[in-house]
Amino acid sequence: MKEAKISPSVVRRLPIYLRHVQDLLDAGIDTVSSKEMGAKLDLNPAQIRKDLAYFGEFGRKGVGYEVEYLARKLEQILHLDQQIRVALVGVGHLGMALSNYTRFQNERITIAGLYDQDPKKMNMQVGKLRVKPLLKIEEDAKTIGFQIGIIAVPAFSAQEVCDVMIRCGIRVILNFAPSSLKVPANIHVRSTDMTTELQSLAYYISE
């Protein structure tokens, strides 16, 4: 399943395809063409076909894609057919939003550890978990085995948290702090933050 080298732009569209075919599945539709998907998702049909073709021949000429099969394949590609355990550091408002947002992917993605540096938050109960000190993450990582780390702390401590995660063996990180993280080449980081999004949108307002 390790394909040539799929571009990030392609990978970022896969969950969108998956979500759509899951909706179709729920609606009892069992076949869909790239043209129909494109219309719904506002994407070029050729792009959808090309994206999917990187991973195999999922469609049938003259017919389209079998919805259930495509959903299963996309789940496999995204590793969403297996349990994914996430360590979340930073239990502020955003961290809380993420924690209580459990319905990720059929609960296959679960937040399995909550950490913070603020003593006031220690042992705070959030869903089934309790907030622990950041120091505990390394110990927990050994028993739990986190696949993804989420950084939801202020910018000034993001790099520190990132370094701790990497020491824990976490190689995939989602960073919500507005800061550019420095990581070794084998670590995969995606940074996105609400402030930056909002500020860039402000460019488009016409006074």
Next chain:
Amino acid sequence: MKEAKISPSVVRRLPIYLRHVQDLLDAGIDTVSSKEMGAKLDLNPAQIRKDLAYFGEFGRKGVGYEVEYLARKLEQILHLDQQIRVALVGVGHLGMALSNYTRFQNERITIAGLYDQDPKKMNMQVGKLRVKPLLKIEEDAKTIGFQIGIIAVPAFSAQEVCDVMIRCGIRVILNFAPSSLKVPANIHVRSTDMTTELQSLAYYISE
């Protein structure tokens, strides 16, 4: 200030430049080169120069960019030198995170209206604001004049909220719901959601 046609990729980097020069300003540094910025932000110096050059000649050959001047210019370009009033619909965990996240850009970006459809949340106090029914947004829009709308509701009602915002005269929308919104050509929408981000990252985990 309406330049040719700046690509979205360029616009999305502007807040990153701004944040960096603001940090430099705080640190008392008054000149910076594209090379230094590139090293810090992990970007190609030529790209930084080219991005900035779309908007004017902000640097001095042989010297670099004057930090304070550049910060002021970037604020102007992003309209962050004027008050920006935001309408936020959906006061769930994410909406709360956004509301309490007031320190956007020197408070120049302010959430000026909070709306929800859940009767249980009506009149709830969040910071200086009270949650109002979605229906009230149109009336408020006339007096307040929102420049940006933020959608923080579940996917199934995102399109509806979007339509209401457009009817209010809002032309710039930030959508946190996992759904592809249909809007007229003159409306600017940016969609980003945590589930999709996390799912696409799952691609990179190696079992």
Next chain:
DNA sequence: TAGATTGTTAATCGATTAACAATC
């Protein structure tokens, strides 16, 4: 002046879209 760094043009790289043979 010599060294540094910009703004900008040209070259490269990558991503999207069009076109179409294969085939269901």
Next chain:
DNA sequence: TAGATTGTTAATCGATTAACAATC
């Protein structure tokens, strides 16, 4: 069979990077 739609190659478009004259 005729019509539809895939998978894929080629063409296009756009974004990034390299190179360098201008100049501080």
